[in-house]
Amino acid sequence: MTDLNFTYRLTLALASLGLLVSSLEYLTIISSFNLQGVYSWKVLRVRVISLPRWIQEWIDRYSSPRTIFVCLIIRILSILIALITPFNSLIFFFCMLYIVVFSVFFQFRRAFGDDGSDQMNFIVFITFLLCLSPLAGEMLKQFGIFFIALQSCISYATSGIAKLVSSTWRSGDAVYRILNTQSYGIQLLSSYLQKRPALNFLLCWSTILFETLFPVSLIAYGPWLWTFLIWGFLFHLSIAIVMGLNSFFWAFISTYPAIIYASAKISVALS
């Protein structure tokens, strides 16, 4: 995969699918943004009472459930329009601008519940905004893809190293303990793992090694690169199925085209 535009298109398609699902999920729980809901602005606005009154009023205006609903619809439309619009066009730029600005505002409005998939989505879409803008040339476009690949590698490596320094992960207990919770686990699987410490150990250490070594994929174009990517695909798919963390799958898989592109370019440069 050495075609820059194709790499961007694939990244955009995967990231957009994740953001579409996420937007639709929020639309179905829009009542959570009511006064009595978990995202009640009546409570969350205590964070802005120290701001000037006009800013408070401005934020208040855009924080009602109805406005959030409309903003989410506009985000869905922006995603759909961007999918069929040429890069570097003004329409594409404004779609990306809206998606990024709304993401920042939406994160502030919710205050809780953001996760790694939202953070990765933000990185991917702000890269689209800045590196595919009408002012961006080929070099910046290429830089954007390398940036996404690098951020993805940093995320995996950080997660792996944080697990490596954890005695719970090193001892091989962590996966069972996480899956033994109602929030993230499945009772049948938890019971199955309870009786198989060797399997737990394998799951913990394969996660540690895969995540920590993931940046190697950037300099390992060929079978090793595909090993990492297939591992990652199955890793995120299993997390989505077992733990219900569906948004992580799209957010992280969307960075894989960039990793393939960057790896191919680096291998050419090294050879």
Add this chain to the structure above:
Amino acid sequence: MNGYEVLVVVLALLWTFLSILNQFEQLNLPIHRVIQKLDIFQLLPLWTFFAPNPGQSDYHLVYRDRYQDNSITDWVELSLSEPRNWYSFFWNPQKRSKKVLSDIASTLVSSIPRNNESLEGLMFTTPYLLLLNVVSHQPPVNLHAAENKFERQFLLLETFGFKPSSEQRYVLRSNYHPITPLQKKKISS
């Protein structure tokens, strides 16, 4: 490269540098306090998923009512998690409405030591107010006894594992909070 492109590259490199620094936030160096102050929208990522200390427990939110005749109801649980469906790997809105309550509870619990376990300090934190708000809008436990003003108390429990017999511990018990007639009216409508 034009000026715009140089600016974007510089910003991207700065972002990468700050992101890497942010991963070591547990060291709580002066630079981390500066980053926290500047990053008001919490844009810088933290990638330490389920590490170094993975969550190994579930929080449960229960509440009860005290009426004017001093009678107190049994505890009623407000579910913080729901069983997943077969399609949750693709479509899982519950994650955003239910699990966030669990995240809020977790944040509240993590702030208990900083407040010396004093409820007075905790009661003014956003997580406490959010849980209180959600709990306050639940219907009265005893509809008949709740015709007049009543009070509500909530309790956070922590359990370990799926089995009902698994270990559980009390994490936080709130004061009794009056439920205003306005909230009652909303509940009944």
